[in-house]
Amino acid sequence: MKNILLTEDQRDALQEMMNISMGQAAKSLAQLIDVQIILSIPTINEASPDDLIEILNHSDDTWYARQSFLGQIKGEVLSLISKEGCDAMAELMDYDKPLCDAQTQELILELTNILSGACLSGLSNQLELKSNLNMPTLLTPSTNGKPNYNWATVLLVEVCFSIESFSFNARVVICLEENSIVSLKTSLDALLS
Amino acid sequence: MHKPELLESLLRKLPMGACMVDIEYRIVFLNDFFADRMDCDEKDVLGKSLLELFPEQARFLKKKINSVFILKNESFSYWEQRPHIFNFLSSRPVTGEESLMFQNMEVLPLMDDSNEVLYACITIQDVTAQASYYNDLSKVADELDLEHKAQASLISKLKNTQSQLVHSEKMASIGQLAAGVAHEINSPIGFVYSNIEILQDYIGKLVKITQFSDKLIDKIGQEIHQKLKKDFFERHEFDYIKEDVVELVDESLDGVKRVKVIVESLKEFSHADAKHWAESCLVEGIESTLKIVSSQFDANVTLHKEYEEGLTPIFCMGMQLNQVFMNLLVNASHAVGDNGSIFIKVFSDGDYQKVSVRDTGVGIDASNVSKIFDPFFTTKPVGRGTGLGLSLSYNIIKNHSGNIDVNSVVGEGTEFIVSIPVKNAI
Numbered sequence: 001m002k003n004i005l006l007t008e009d010q011r012d013a014l015q016e017m018m019n020i021s022m023g024q025a026a027k028s029l030a031q032l033i034d035v036q037i038i039l040s041i042p043t044i045n046e047a048s049p050d051d052l053i054e055i056l057n058h059s060d061d062t063w064y065a066r067q068s069f070l071g072q073i074k075g076e077v078l079s080l081i082s083k084e085g086c087d088a089m090a091e092l093m094d095y096d097k098p099l100c101d102a103q104t105q106e107l108i109l110e111l112t113n114i115l116s117g118a119c120l121s122g123l124s125n126q127l128e129l130k131s132n133l134n135m136p137t138l139l140t141p142s143t144n145g146k147p148n149y150n151w152a153t154v155l156l157v158e159v160c161f162s163i164e165s166f167s168f169n170a171r172v173v174i175c176l177e178e179n180s181i182v183s184l185k186t187s188l189d190a191l192l193s
Numbered sequence: 194m195h196k197p198e199l200l201e202s203l204l205r206k207l208p209m210g211a212c213m214v215d216i217e218y219r220i221v222f223l224n225d226f227f228a229d230r231m232d233c234d235e236k237d238v239l240g241k242s243l244l245e246l247f248p249e250q251a252r253f254l255k256k257k258i259n260s261v262f263i264l265k266n267e268s269f270s271y272w273e274q275r276p277h278i279f280n281f282l283s284s285r286p287v288t289g290e291e292s293l294m295f296q297n298m299e300v301l302p303l304m305d306d307s308n309e310v311l312y313a314c315i316t317i318q319d320v321t322a323q324a325s326y327y328n329d330l331s332k333v334a335d336e337l338d339l340e341h342k343a344q345a346s347l348i349s350k351l352k353n354t355q356s357q358l359v360h361s362e363k364m365a366s367i368g369q370l371a372a373g374v375a376h377e378i379n380s381p382i383g384f385v386y387s388n389i390e391i392l393q394d395y396i397g398k399l400v401k402i403t404q405f406s407d408k409l410i411d412k413i414g415q416e417i418h419q420k421l422k423k424d425f426f427e428r429h430e431f432d433y434i435k436e437d438v439v440e441l442v443d444e445s446l447d448g449v450k451r452v453k454v455i456v457e458s459l460k461e462f463s464h465a466d467a468k469h470w471a472e473s474c475l476v477e478g479i480e481s482t483l484k485i486v487s488s489q490f491d492a493n494v495t496l497h498k499e500y501e502e503g504l505t506p507i508f509c510m511g512m513q514l515n516q517v518f519m520n521l522l523v524n525a526s527h528a529v530g531d532n533g534s535i536f537i538k539v540f541s542d543g544d545y546q547k548v549s550v551r552d553t554g555v556g557i558d559a560s561n562v563s564k565i566f567d568p569f570f571t572t573k574p575v576g577r578g579t580g581l582g583l584s585l586s587y588n589i590i591k592n593h594s595g596n597i598d599v600n601s602v603v604g605e606g607t608e609f610i611v612s613i614p615v616k617n618a619i
Contacts, residue, residue: 032263094256106274117266135269135297 006155006181010188011044014157018042021122022159029118033092040160047156047175049149055080055173056139064139065112069120071131073180075154077116078139078173081108085168105138112136115172119159123174127187155181210279210317213303216262218243218255221312230281230294230317243315250278254315261300261313270298272324284319295324360585375459382456386449393442400435455484473511475546475613476500476539482518483537489523491531501540507615513589514613517597520582521550521609527573528554528607544614545595551608557601565599 006014019042026037047055055078056064063081068074090099090107099107113136124131155176162169176184204211205224213222220243223235231238231246243258244251253275257268270278272295281294296317303312410422426432483496490496525535529552538549557565557572564570566587590597593613601607 028264032260094252102274106270109269109271109274113266113269114260114264117264121266133267135271135299137271 005046006044006185006188009192010185013188013192014184015042015044017126018044018122018157018159021126022119025118025122029114032114035092036164038162038164043156043158045156045158046153048153049147049151051156052149052154052175053147063108065108065136066139067112067116067133067136069116069131069133071124072129073124073127073131073176073183075174075176075180077112077120077133078175079112079115079136080171080173081111082167082169085163085166088166089163089168108138109136111170115161115170116174119157119172119174123157127184127191129183129187151178153178153181155184209319210315212243212315212317213312214243214258214315215312216310218258220246222314227317230279247279249280253278257298257300258313258315261302262310265302265304265308265310267302268300270296272297272320276324279317281317284321289321289325291321291325294319295321357585357588371459375456378452378456379460382449382452386446386453389442389446389449393446396438396442400439403431403435459485469512470508470510472506473509473514474504474506475514475548476504478511478515479518479537479539479548482515482522486519486522486526490526490535491529493532494526494529495534497534497536499536499538499540504539504541504546505615507546507613509593509613510589514593514611517586517589517611518548518550520586521611524582524609525550525552525554525607528552528556530554533606541615542612544616545612546615547613548611549608550611551606553606556603556605556607557599558603562599562601566597 022039022042026039029037045051058064061083063083063086065079065081066076067079068076086104086107087097087099089111090097090103093107093110095103095107113133116136117133120131120133123129157174157176158171160169160171207224207226210227210230211222211224212220212227215221219240220238221240223231223238228235228238238246244255247254253270257270260266260268276295277293278296278298279294281296283289283291283294285291297320298318299316301314301316302310303314305311407422407426410418414422479500487496522535522537529535533553535553536549536551538547538551540547540549561570561572565583567584570584587597590611590613595611595613598610598612599607600610
């Protein structure tokens, strides 16, 4: 059994680093879409399959998307984007309104890519662990009941985005698979020593 | 192995499009795949603005490229949302049905050592085969779905028809049973009736004969005879009997008469063939139906009848119309409960003869009015209504090319108007 639980020091260090790098990400985002973005302080948690199911428990007022990443750390980024405020967001991002289905999907995927990219590069730059995002896809609710995950624990690094001038929020969760947690811990230890 | 020429040659030969642009969107590199699909030589387009070369997608490409330069992250586009970013021809010009290439795009940042983005590299993946396959599949799925829905609606239609059929079969066999019973009772009740009539006559005569003998004895008999007679008459309560016997016979005759009427209206109501088209009078139909159902009306319910005079018989299926009238009257009696009025009106209106059944009952909720002719729709308690009466009535009226309309106000009452065309084609 690998020791995949973070020590308190490791956790604090990771949170601090994420906080710094997310600040930079927010600046770039503001430059791109010309709006003030509010970021939550990143939270770091271990999650069981049940916790993840809870996160992905589909609600009608949210879009769900996922994007995998490969490299020295591997995993998936989940983004939960509020339906409310999407229209205003579309306007900011220079989409023609009213949005048709394909355009809405494109907007969600674009937002997912931008937000996941910001969060993931925040993580990988600070720790000097390279990883690349793949194409984002929409996550539709599973019709086969409870999914059967073949892992026991993932590390969730979660950041919430919201916008000052109108009601919109997005929740971005980086899920690191077990082997990557070990790499992450090694990098954290190197930084801490 | 790490010779730059080799790497460049690999990049040129990659089975996907690659195009590098600088921050001003000028093309700085184009691989063979890209140049080939653009149908140009690399050297002709180098230094030109990608946005000017593809003006239709300029806005989109600009957004994507900007985001890569600013965020230093990859940006993607998927064929499902944006199938043809570049107007490249299909990679299957001979066997494919599509004319344009389906593309997935990924824009990558190319960074220098100081972590600044120098170029954006646009890579294009040809996914025409997958996209066409996927599109075909979803087309088939849509067709299947449509067929499935059509079948489902057909099945529910079939079920409705079947249950209506069962119900009308049931009604028909009840009708036949009634006709059979009526026929069987008809002859015995006939002779009982005529016997009682004769008996009535005989009894009158017998009473007269006795009275005559009574007087005769009084007149010519001796005192002993008179005393004997008086004693005998008293012992047998002659005075009482001679009055009661007449009453009894009259009552019996009256009762048998009523039985005769019921039997006759039963016979009338259930003409042997339910689908029999014949000249028939609506008023007669109403009357014979009333004889059957009026027993269901509460004593406090008043019945108002208004029949237009001189209505001609119309060509119809009388027995089936009676079933409609029965449904309407039974519903009306349920609606008024133990107190209220039911108005029946028969009148002509242009090419139609109309029957209106109006009650002062509870009325029908506006949200239910559209559903009352649906099979199995009922607001009556379990066991009281099948939910088929009005649906069956509706079909019967439609078979007569007629109409059945309803006006209802909650709390005030309901009126059903049946319109049957006078000249009915079979």
